[in-house]
Amino acid sequence: MNFWNDPLKIAADWLTGVFTGWGMTPVAANVLIAFLGTLLLITILMVIDIFLVWIERKIVARFQDRIGPNRLGPFGLIQPFADIIKLMIKEDTTPQGADKVVYNLAPMLSMMSVLILWAIVPLAPVMLGVDLNAGMLFIIAAGSIGTLSIIMAGWSSNNKFSVIGAFRQVAVMISFEVPMLAVMLIPTIFAGSMGLNDIIQSQNIWFFFLSPLAALIFLIAAIAELGRAPFDLAEGESELVAGFNIEYSGMKFGMFYAGELLHAFTFGGFWAIMFFGGYRFFGLEKVSPFLAIAVLVFKAMLGYWVIMWVRYTVMRIRIDQMLAFNWKFLTPVSFVLVMVTALMNALLKGADGWLYVTGMILSNVIVGWVSLEIARSAAKQERERIEGPKQVVEAHH
Amino acid sequence: MNEWLYVGLFFIVGLIIPVGAIAVGWLLGPKKPNPIKQSTYECGIEPVGESWVQFKAQYYIFALVFLVFDVETVFLFPWAVKLGQLGLFAVVEGIVFILILVAGLVYTWRKGMLEWV
Numbered sequence: 001m002n003f004w005n006d007p008l009k010i011a012a013d014w015l016t017g018v019f020t021g022w023g024m025t026p027v028a029a030n031v032l033i034a035f036l037g038t039l040l041l042i043t044i045l046m047v048i049d050i051f052l053v054w055i056e057r058k059i060v061a062r063f064q065d066r067i068g069p070n071r072l073g074p075f076g077l078i079q080p081f082a083d084i085i086k087l088m089i090k091e092d093t094t095p096q097g098a099d100k101v102v103y104n105l106a107p108m109l110s111m112m113s114v115l116i117l118w119a120i121v122p123l124a125p126v127m128l129g130v131d132l133n134a135g136m137l138f139i140i141a142a143g144s145i146g147t148l149s150i151i152m153a154g155w156s157s158n159n160k161f162s163v164i165g166a167f168r169q170v171a172v173m174i175s176f177e178v179p180m181l182a183v184m185l186i187p188t189i190f191a192g193s194m195g196l197n198d199i200i201q202s203q204n205i206w207f208f209f210l211s212p213l214a215a216l217i218f219l220i221a222a223i224a225e226l227g228r229a230p231f232d233l234a235e236g237e238s239e240l241v242a243g244f245n246i247e248y249s250g251m252k253f254g255m256f257y258a259g260e261l262l263h264a265f266t267f268g269g270f271w272a273i274m275f276f277g278g279y280r281f282f283g284l285e286k287v288s289p290f291l292a293i294a295v296l297v298f299k300a301m302l303g304y305w306v307i308m309w310v311r312y313t314v315m316r317i318r319i320d321q322m323l324a325f326n327w328k329f330l331t332p333v334s335f336v337l338v339m340v341t342a343l344m345n346a347l348l349k350g351a352d353g354w355l356y357v358t359g360m361i362l363s364n365v366i367v368g369w370v371s372l373e374i375a376r377s378a379a380k381q382e383r384e385r386i387e388g389p390k391q392v393v394e395a396h397h
Numbered sequence: 398m399n400e401w402l403y404v405g406l407f408f409i410v411g412l413i414i415p416v417g418a419i420a421v422g423w424l425l426g427p428k429k430p431n432p433i434k435q436s437t438y439e440c441g442i443e444p445v446g447e448s449w450v451q452f453k454a455q456y457y458i459f460a461l462v463f464l465v466f467d468v469e470t471v472f473l474f475p476w477a478v479k480l481g482q483l484g485l486f487a488v489v490e491g492i493v494f495i496l497i498l499v500a501g502l503v504y505t506w507r508k509g510m511l512e513w514v
Binding site: 031034035038039042046087088089090091092093094095096097104107108110111112115116118119129130131132136137138157158159160163164167171174175177178181182185186188189192193194247250251252254255319320323324327328331332335338339342343345346349 | 400401402403404406407408410411412414415416418419421422423425426427428429430432434435436437450452453456459460462463466467470471473474477478479480481482484485488491492495496498499502506511512513
């Protein structure tokens with residue numbers, strides 16, 4: 001077996017040989033190899049995280065018509081390393097009256113909840129951490145640890161703004177989980193499985209073309225889940241100062257910040273996996289697993305780019321507008337979409353390829369257009385109720 | 398080996414990295430606490446009143462509605478997995494299930510429970 005075709009199995013077999021040669025039992029050798037594998041993956045992720053900081057700062061600068069860091073190293077590439085060193089040598093203050101255990105645990109849990117998501121991400125057809133058959137549910141479960149860490153951070157900081165910021169942020173995050181879960185049902189219906197590898201393997205046509213509205217709703221709900229603009233009222237640098245982050249300094253703040261960027265990259269990856277074919281690219285992934293990883297990272301970067309684009313373009317939304325948008329628009333639309341998709345899937349099951357795709361796209365377009373019309377007429381009624389009906393202005397000669 | 402064991406291993410290794418980073422920060426940083434540095438932040442003034450503000454009841458309502466819909470979607474996942482192999486009956490049954498819960502959402506909406514204030 002060629003090394004380039006199946007590197008993980010070759011390395012694992014060789015290491016098993018080495019370890020049992022040293023006298024370990026096969027079970028212990030397996031556990032040690034799994035441990036080393038996870039350590040390697042998480043180290044690579046942290047390196048990617050460092051470069052995400054650089055990408056974020058350069059791109060926000062370009063959106064704001066400036067250059068961004070360019071002093072340290074070529075194109076400012078050493079800047080994130082300088083940032084890490086700065087954060088590490090800062091003093092580790094704890095505000096008085098804070099709950100020490102919870103206060104220190106919160107940033108660790110926040111970063112951990114992002115890192116464990118990569119256990120199920122399929123990097124290549126033969127390279128993935130665990131091929132869980134309940135991958136979709138694992139994503140949501142791991143995401144809820146992040147939500148928990150925000151409440152822990154806010155509550156334990158002994159600061160009013162922190163508490164209010166954390167409550168609001170968590171209210172937004174749990175509210176937007178409902179439409180996200182509902183549209184995560186749609187790739188499951190198409191693929192017939194919850195496992196992420198199965199979802200990628202069954203995307204002969206990208207699910208984005210089968211259900212564009214689901215991809216859009218997933219993007220919106222994921223941006224709200226991440227706590228990024230336009231939904232970042234808790235961290236908004238001009239709202240509640242810094243929300244649950246107020247009393248954190250040094251590496252603990254670094255964990256929150258880097259965790260948020262890595263979380264955004266991870267959800268860019270999930271958007272790519274669920275709707276854009278993951279590591280598949282017209283058969284390129286069968287050539288070598290490394291090409292598959294490159295395709296997945298490229299698509300995840302594109303997803304991350306869209307998330308950043310939205311962040312630096314759209315204004316921040318108020319919390320009551322956010323919650324009204326979620327419960328009165330997104331949740332009904334996403335459930336209607338699930339029902340319509342299930343119905344169309346059953347009706348068009350035996351049909352030809354093109355008929356299926358066209359039927360699905362049309363049903364999505366109709367659901368989206370009808371819901372926008374309903375929203376528009378409701379908004380018009382609301383506006384007329386507040387301002388009075390529009391007067392027709394007579395032209396004065 | 399059991400695949401959930403790998404997930405558990407990921408939990409442990411995923412905790413090592415942040416704990417290690419924060420520990421390095423604790424080791425390398427100066428330790429000079431003084432009361433002014435450690436007082437909580439309130440836009441430059443001394444903190445007024447208790448820091449644990451009154452809990453708005455509206456958060457509880459949103460959490461309840463979230464709970465209902467979360468449990469509903471968890472029940473819908475097995476339905477979605479097997480939808481390809483079951484007939485039209487399963488589709489109609491799933492639609493009736495979703496409609497019952499959407500009726501619950503409409504009820505909360507009409508009762509004014511989804512307002513922020």
